[in-house]
Amino acid sequence: MIREIVKYPDPILQRPTEKVAEFDEELRTLAADMFESMYKAAGIGLAAPQIGVGKRITVIDLNNQQNADDKIVLVNPEITHSEGRQVGEEGCLSLPDIRDKVARAAKVTVKAQNLAGEWFEMEGTELLARAFQHEIDHLDGILFPWRMSALKRDLILRKIRKLQKTGEWK
Ligand code: NI
Numbered sequence: 503m504i505r506e507i508v509k510y511p512d513p514i515l516q517r518p519t520e521k522v523a524e525f526d527e528e529l530r531t532l533a534a535d536m537f538e539s540m541y542k543a544a545g546i547g548l549a550a551p552q553i554g555v556g557k558r559i560t561v562i563d564l565n566n567q568q569n570a571d572d573k574i575v576l577v578n579p580e581i582t583h584s585e586g587r588q589v590g591e592e593g594c595l596s597l598p599d600i601r602d603k604v605a606r607a608a609k610v611t612v613k614a615q616n617l618a619g620e621w622f623e624m625e626g627t628e629l630l631a632r633a634f635q636h637e638i639d640h641l642d643g644i645l646f647p648w649r650m651s652a653l654k655r656d657l658i659l660r661k662i663r664k665l666q667k668t669g670e671w672k
Pocket of ligand 1: 593595636
């Protein structure tokens, strides 16, 4: 089922999520809904708070082609290792039309559970490393402008407030 994407400044986006404890049908349905909602919105990653669910789960598909092999589900993910630095443009489905450069680690290792509750490790570089960091930030209540300088963040927040006033921020 396609669910509505929650937009900033909804408080659920700015709160740490709760760990997933039950690996049941409800969790599998949640993951399927997250993929469906992400594909509909043409995103490459989506975290549960973005559809209003405060749980520690995120989905990623860098190709957005709905191929089973490209689908990544991370339940209770943690970054266990990060190294290097990359600077690249980021956007977020919860901050529509806002895009800006963000510095991230160049390479990260993530430890997470799958939908059956089994732990695994995955390494990512370039765009995948960026997606891991952006999505896991969501699970900690952090949005990408918070990873930028205070000056740049304030410019973005000012732009959003202006859009809210004119009713262009939905
Ligand atoms: Ni995002």
